[in-house]
Amino acid sequence: MDLSNFARYPSLRDKTVFVTGGGSGIGAAIVESFVDQGARVAFVDIEDEWSRRLCQDLKQQYGTAPLYIRCDIRDVAALQSTIDKVGRDLGDIGVLVNNAANDMRHDWATVTPDYWDDRMAINLRPMFFTVQSVIPQMKRLGGGSIINFGSVSWKLAQGGMPAYTSAKAAVHGLTRGLARDFGKDGIRVNTVVPGWVMTERQLKLWVTPEAEKQIDQGQCLRGRVQPVDLARMVLFLASDDARMCSAQEFTVDGGWV
Helix, strand or coil, X not given: CCCCCXXXXXXXXXXXXXXXXXXXXXXXXXXXHHHHCCCEEEEEECCHHHHHHHHHHHXXXXXXXXXXXXXXXXXXXXXXXXXXXXXXXXXXXXXEEECCCCCCCCCHHHCCHHHHHHHHHHHCHHHXXXXXXXXXXXXXXXXXXXXEECCCCCCCCCCCCHHHHHHHHHHHHHHHHHHHHHHHHCEEEEEEEECCXXXXXXXHHCCCHHHHHHHHHHCCCCCCECHHHHHHHHHHHHCHHHCCCCCCEEEECCCCC
């Protein structure tokens, strides 16, 4: 994508950044945006084809590629081992972006305990354990920025995926509590709240003509929220420009909630 008209953040150059779910959609836009800023970027995903293609494309466009490591974020031990490896190979992580999620729709009547636990294992649990692993690195740096992804879905009282909306609502409590715990160490923790973002997945599965009408009625702004719009907010929160922003929600939804 052409990022030439957007802001530059000198404080992000050479900073080590770790992104979960960076191979496609919002995550890929975040990865590219940090590469464009001159950061050292590592990301995890389970979609090898998309992730490797992203690395190839960014290498061709920017002359440098992010570090991709395949990791299922449900495997906490593997996830934390990966974070330790990134810190050793690229330098201590100064920015953590907890982006990975799965918003598959599900009927409340058919949810089993195993399914519920699996939704939490994807959408909530990894956020805490990535933080737990990265904090020692950020302390060595004298500070850092943690950015957790929430969702407008629960604020809009959206039905049809109760495990997902429960997990995403909990992200806000996690962010605020951790912001208090780590503020004394110069570590900021914030939540980015996406609206309905036009990723390939959303367009393929759920953006129907009826959904388009719903978006038009809900948003204050015309147009559609794109992955790059979320990436720009993430860059700001990761940068020194946001040095006094913590424990907050930053919503990018076209003015819906």
